[in-house]
Amino acid sequence: MGVPSEEVGGASEIRDGGNVVEDPAAKALPIDAGLSKFAKKMPIFEPGRVASSSGEKPLVVNMDLALYKAKGLARNFQFEEAENILRKCIAYWPEDGRPYVALGKILSKQSKAKEARAVYEKGCQATQGENPYIWQCWAVLENKVGNIRRARELFDAATVADKKHIAAWHGWAVLELKVGNIKKARNLLGKGLKYSGGNEYVYQTLAMLEAKANRYEQARYLFRQATKCNSKSCASWLAWAQLEARQENNRAARRLFENAVQASPKNRFAWHVWGVFEANLGNVDQGRKLLKIGHRLNPRDPVLLQSLALLEFKYSTANLARVLFRRASELDPRHQPVWIAWGVLEQRVGNLSAARRLFRSSLNVNSQSYVTWMTWASLEEDQGNSVRAEEIRDLYFQQRTEVVDDASWVTGVLDIIDPAIDSMKRLLNIDQSAYYKAKDSSRSAPGASGGGIEEDEVGTSATSDTGDDTDSGSGFDLDAFIRERLSVDTKKLDIQFGSSQTLVPKKIKSPRRIWRSGTKTAATSSKS
Structure with a gap:
C-alpha cells in the first residue's frame, strides 16, 4: 500500500517505506535545467557571499544551491560530502526546516536512526515545532524502527503544525492499517480529504480498502477519483486493473493496463502485472510479448x-x-x-x-x-x-x-x-x-503521459469476459505505442542468450x- 514519487497539490513528494514524505526543498524552489547547470559550476558557498563585514547572512540562493548539490551527492552515495554541506546549511540557516529533513533522510538511508532522530529533534526545536515536514519525517523513522506509539505522536504533531499536510494524514493511516486499526485508518484518510481536498494517494488507499471489503462499486468510484486527481498515476491504474481482473472483467482490466503503461511507459510493474495477467488467461504469446517489452525497458x-x-x-x-x-x-x-x-x-x-x-x-x-x-x-x-x-x-x-x-x-x-x-x-x-x-x-513510479478513460467505460457496465481475446476495444495499438514512444520494435524482442x-x-x-x-x-x- 506504498505510494510512488509523484506530484500532490503542487508539492513534490517522495516515497519512504509505506509513507508519503513531502519534499519541502522542491516546493520552495523549482530548479529548471538552466539552474541545474549553473549550480554545478558555482561554488556552494562563495567567499564573497558567505558573510560581509557587517555580519550579514549568506544569500538564500546559496542554501537552495547547496540543497540541490547535497541531493545529487546523496543520489550517488556520497553521503559524507552531502552531510557536510547540509550541516553548513543548518549552521547558517537554523530556522529553515529543509536541511534538517534532507540530512535526516540521508542518515536514515545509512541506518543511522539515532543520529537521524537527533537531527529531527533539533530541527523541531529550531523551527519551534511549526514545520510539519520535520515531524512527519521523524514519524516515518520511528515507524520504520518499530516505535509505533512514538510514530503516532509525531504524525499527530505534524497534523497540528499544518492540518492540510496530506502526507502526514496518509502516513498515519498507513501505520494504522499495518497494525489492523482499519476504522482509525478510515477516519484519518477522511480527515485528510476534508482538510486537503482531493488527493490520489488517499483515494487509492480508500479504494483498496473498499475492494478488500468486497464493496466493488465504491472501490471503482474511488479509483476513478484517484485517476481524476492525477491521470499519470500508474499505481492507481494498476490497482484498478487488478480489481477488474479479480472480477473477471478482462476487457475492462486490459483498458486499465493500457492506461497504466501510457501513464508510465517504462514502469516495470505495469508490464509485468499485465503480462502475467494475459499468461494466466492462456494468452501465452501476448503475455510473453509484454514481459519481453518490460525486460527490454528494464534490462x-x-x-x-x-x-x-x-x-x-x-x-x-x-x-x-x-x-x-x-x-x-x-x-x-x-x-x-x-x-x-x-x-x-x-x-x-x-x-x-x-x-x-x-x-x-x-x-x-x-x-x-x-x-x-x-x-x-x-x-x-x-x-x-x-x-x-x-x-x-x-x-x-x-x-x-x-x-x-x-x-x-x-x-x-x-x-x-x-x-x-x-x-x-x-x-x-x-x-x-x-x-x-x-x-x-x-x-509504481509516475510516467511521462497519461491516458484517459471515460467514467462509463469501467464500472457497473463492465461485463465478464473470460475468453482469450486480447483486444480491449479501446483502439490502443501496442506496437505503434512502443515504437513511437519508446523506439522499440516488437519484432526484435528476442533475448540473446x-x-x-x-x-x-x-x-x-x-x-x-x-x-x-x-x-x-x-x-x-x-x-x-
Whole structure:
C-alpha cells in the first residue's frame, strides 16, 4: 500500500517505506535545467557571499544551491560530502526546516536512526515545532524502527503544525492499517480529504480498502477519483486493473493496463502485472510479448526474467527457462524467489542434486524462508526420504527460533508484496488462485503521459469476459505505442542468450546457520 514519487497539490513528494514524505526543498524552489547547470559550476558557498563585514547572512540562493548539490551527492552515495554541506546549511540557516529533513533522510538511508532522530529533534526545536515536514519525517523513522506509539505522536504533531499536510494524514493511516486499526485508518484518510481536498494517494488507499471489503462499486468510484486527481498515476491504474481482473472483467482490466503503461511507459510493474495477467488467461504469446517489452525497458530487473522463465518452463522448454533463471540470478543474487522457482524447475525435470543446491542458495539469501524449507522437504518426501524430510522441517523450526530477530526475516515479508511471487506459488501449487490476491502495485513510479478513460467505460457496465481475446476495444495499438514512444520494435524482442547448452547451478555451500550445533547431522544428510 506504498505510494510512488509523484506530484500532490503542487508539492513534490517522495516515497519512504509505506509513507508519503513531502519534499519541502522542491516546493520552495523549482530548479529548471538552466539552474541545474549553473549550480554545478558555482561554488556552494562563495567567499564573497558567505558573510560581509557587517555580519550579514549568506544569500538564500546559496542554501537552495547547496540543497540541490547535497541531493545529487546523496543520489550517488556520497553521503559524507552531502552531510557536510547540509550541516553548513543548518549552521547558517537554523530556522529553515529543509536541511534538517534532507540530512535526516540521508542518515536514515545509512541506518543511522539515532543520529537521524537527533537531527529531527533539533530541527523541531529550531523551527519551534511549526514545520510539519520535520515531524512527519521523524514519524516515518520511528515507524520504520518499530516505535509505533512514538510514530503516532509525531504524525499527530505534524497534523497540528499544518492540518492540510496530506502526507502526514496518509502516513498515519498507513501505520494504522499495518497494525489492523482499519476504522482509525478510515477516519484519518477522511480527515485528510476534508482538510486537503482531493488527493490520489488517499483515494487509492480508500479504494483498496473498499475492494478488500468486497464493496466493488465504491472501490471503482474511488479509483476513478484517484485517476481524476492525477491521470499519470500508474499505481492507481494498476490497482484498478487488478480489481477488474479479480472480477473477471478482462476487457475492462486490459483498458486499465493500457492506461497504466501510457501513464508510465517504462514502469516495470505495469508490464509485468499485465503480462502475467494475459499468461494466466492462456494468452501465452501476448503475455510473453509484454514481459519481453518490460525486460527490454528494464534490462536489470530480475523479476521480469523470473516470470518469463516460469512461462517458458510451462509452455516451451526447460532449458530456455533455465537460461532465464540463470540470467535473473546473476542480475540480483539476493532475489530469493528466483532460486526457489529454479529449484522447482530442476526438481520437475529430475535434476534432484541441482534442485537441492538451489534450495541451499535460497537459504543463503534468507534462512527464514518457510517456502524454501517446506519445498525442499516436499522434494525429499516425494523421493521416499521421509526421515530426511522430517529432519529438514525440524531444522527450519530450530534455526527460526535461534535467529528470530535476524534482519533477513524482512525478506519473507517482501515475498508477500512481490507481484512475481504469485507466479511462483502457482508453479509450486501452493495457491492456485494466488494471482488475483492483493499486490503492492503502489510501488509504481509516475510516467511521462497519461491516458484517459471515460467514467462509463469501467464500472457497473463492465461485463465478464473470460475468453482469450486480447483486444480491449479501446483502439490502443501496442506496437505503434512502443515504437513511437519508446523506439522499440516488437519484432526484435528476442533475448540473446549466447550459449544454448544446458546450464546447471554451481555447487554452493550450505548456509552457515545450518551447521550450528545440533543441526549438523540433518544438514549433512541433505547433501546431494
